[in-house]
Amino acid sequence: MIHGCVMSKDEYTTIRIPKELSKELDGLIGTRGFRSKAEIVKEALRHLLLQYARMPLFQHFNLDEIDEHGVKVLDYQLNRIVDVFVKPEGIRCAYCDANDCVHVQHLLTVPSIKDVIRKRRKDGWDLPEV
Numbered sequence: 051m052i053h054g055c056v057m058s059k060d061e062y063t064t065i066r067i068p069k070e071l072s073k074e075l076d077g078l079i080g081t082r083g084f085r086s087k088a089e090i091v092k093e094a095l096r097h098l099l100l101q102y103a104r105m106p107l108f109q110h111f112n113l114d115e116i117d118e119h120g121v122k123v124l125d126y127q128l129n130r131i132v133d134v135f136v137k138p139e140g141i142r143c144a145y146c147d148a149n150d151c152v153h154v155q156h157l158l159t160v161p162s163i164k165d166v167i168r169k170r171r172k173d174g175w176d177l178p179e180v
């Protein structure tokens with residue numbers, strides 16, 4: 051059980067972790083100012099949460115060259131790469147088979163993609179106004 055001394059018992063929760071991992075934490079006690087396993091776990095979780103908060107839900111690449119291969123969007127929730135095609139007949143997500151899914155919506159907020167879409171719209175492509 052991991053406890054602090056100031057907060058009441060109700061403000062804590064117990065999380066079970068593998069013994070092996072716990073032993074590794076034992077090795078860190080007394081280093082880097084850590085006095086307990088709870089401190090190490092709290093520090094580790096704060097780092098993780100901070101990292102996640104900074105990480106966008108999606109990441110796109112090959113955005114300068116929208117071609118027949120489309121734009122690849124890395125979806126961290128699905129943990130997979132999703133292809134979004136930009137064609138004269140419109141924009142379409144191959145994964146969702148939709149033109150208004152989160153992947154398309156995300157791409158429509160990316161400045162360099164918006165530039166390309168505006169240009170293609172002028173060329174007569176059936177793309178949303180961005």
Ligand SMILES: [Zn+2]
Binds near residue numbers: 146151153
């Ligand atoms: Zn999609």
